[in-house]
Amino acid sequence: MTALDDQLVNPTTFTDEASLHALWADLRRDDPVHWTEPEGIRPFWSISKHADIMEIERQNELFINDPRTTLATIQQEEDIKKFTGGSHILIRSLVQMDNPDHMVFRKLTQGWFMPPNLKKLQTGLAELAKEFVDRMEAQGGECDFVSDVAVWYPLRVIMMILGVPREDEPTMLRLTQELFGSTDADLSREDENTSIDMNTVTEFFDYFTKLTEARRANPQDDVASIIANAEINGEPIGHLEAMSYYIIVATAGHDTTSSSTAGGLLALLENPDQLAQLRANPDLLPSAIDEMIRWSTPVKHFMRTATADYELRGKTIKEGDSLFLFYPSGNRDEEVFDDPFQFRIDRTPNKHLAFGYGAHVCLGQHLAKMEIKALYDELLPRLDSIELAGEPSRVAANFVSGLKRLPIRYTLSRKAA
Template sequence: MQIDVYSPDSYSDGIPHDQFAWLREHAPVFWHAHPDGGGYWVLSRHADVLRVSRDFKTFSAQRGFVMVDDLPEDILGMVQGQLLGMDPPNHGPIRRAVISRFTTRRLALLEPQIRNIARQIMAGAKAGEEINFVDDLAGDLPTAVICSLLDIPEAMWPQIRQWSDLQTSGSDPDLGGSPEAVTQASIDMGSYGYSLASERLDGDGDDLVSLLINQEMDGHRVSEMEFASLFVQLAVAGNETTRGLISSGMDQLLRQPEAYRALEQNPQDLPLAIEEMLRWTCPLHYFRRTATTDTVIGEQAIREGDRVVMLYSSANFDETVFAEPMRFDIGRDPNPHMAFGHGIHLCLGANLARLEARIFFEEFFRAFAGIERTGEPVYIRSNSIHGFKQMPVRLRPR
């Protein structure tokens, strides 16, 4: 089989399941050529992805960052300030500072606010005419929630979303993507984050910005520059992954009307269903690590400095872990998917995303009598982001 899991065009119809299945069976540690020369190792099995995710000493996120393409030194230095691109000891204090603001208790306190936002979104949705579910509905909640948590003026919300979209669409010209646009959006967004931190330093606000920069964790206080990088990660992740989860999850329910009706009638079953949506949709195809020493994965020798790519969207369909992996099962349990990664770099907002998705579907079922697909969804042209850019639907009001 011809294997090319680098080209964004390989993802034009979603996850390239045929290639991933071949890799899992025949070459679970696969040397893949890179168009700029050299290559990288592709890990397709759940066990190997899990092992590398856990071993941050041997497989570094900071050395080379988390994208498969090597970055220019000036850009590399900038993105290494993001938590997802940090190794211990730098990683720990900043992560714990953020995690302390996303506890179960704090999220429970946020639920009424998130539900109110969701109800406003449903009330403003245009029923009876064709809409793009991605932009007109699914994307509104995560943008509003993350911006509200950061106390960003509502007039800036469209700009935050545009910066976020540009940074995840570098390979999709339909979305204005280009390497230059990605870099500029990251710089502009980081600069805005820096200004927020500077304004709220030593203040008494209770927004997420103020809470993060005005606390000390393990003897460390988050600086304005550290927050600027953290802000980019929080805002982009808070927008893209949850939007992908909601829109792709809804699309799958529409392909299985019995599952849609079951959740509409029994919304208490949503938490388990959302885990299956996460496994199935997997908002990120991969992250990269770089070997810090000579090592072995499976029976394959890996040399220091080699790039190692963890294919989450292959691991989530590993036949040795998931029974009938190509069946979308809203009652699947257990469901050890890795849609949020694993280990010290497990997604910071994983539980916030779960909460947002649950509330979205609860309020959607209350607000609308139904939803119908009016065309096939169109995927973002990306080997990194798994999500739709178009999902035409029509809503039926109650």
């Protein structure tokens, strides 16, 4: 056990991007496949190189997602067992599954999230983006871009897709933040007396059980209806799997996109030349969005477990060992990106790993990019000026995290009709 190992996974490290990246840059140079033994957490290999993350993710029979999908403390693992009566998981969604189940469950909604189907959302997204930028204008020139815009806009989109009514969005937002931000004192439940979010998961299950009943009785053109009425190998979808499917779509679908939307704006504010270039040349927006996503890398890690011994950079990964794939490090790998610590809106190609890679690659990646594009398509032409109005701060979490606050001051004009 070393201080470094503790620091690598300590949620507080994630509030300071510069220190975080300095730690991982050292690992990439000195020990890219690093045996890590943090206090209170079962040991694992920390994987910091872009090529190694791809090599592992590509081989999804050799490196599986179950039983250790994301990092948990030993205390959390024990609490989950107590709560579930012996199981190691609270939810069983796509990210906890391996084949053959993973492929079958992913197919249920995959077509829905592909570009041809998403085209139908384009007009709705543009209207929603306008609504949010109008709201910024109505706020009179100052706002917290995170809590006023970046968290609500993708939330609205994913809830529309899922079929959750608007009045329930604050509940969904609270539950998601509790699930992902439970290590951040500002976002976790005040009455938390255990190490895991059992109350949050229970509340999610209660909510989605009612939604399932409603969609079974009266199917609509939404993803909730696909999940509620799904058949797996001729049998109705299991309750745990249905609940977990809603949760992964509801949660993965907005916190991540919020983080990239806000992280992208901060990067533009910190690099005024890039903002000016983008405003002068809006055709660069698609590559700028990829760069915003690389730059912010909202999903910090996923884990895999080896099903056989494997050699990686001269180290032997033993069958049963876990690997911690640190995406932000892969996305600053000097061997893959020129000037990885420069934010460049015209970076092409941009082979970032922010959406993962291989069989589990993000199902919502096209949707996420469409959403961010719609917002910036509306915002950029209306901006007369924009600057930071205070110190930005970050969520303390080692799974999904990003900006917690981004105070900005701006002048906006109304778009010509």
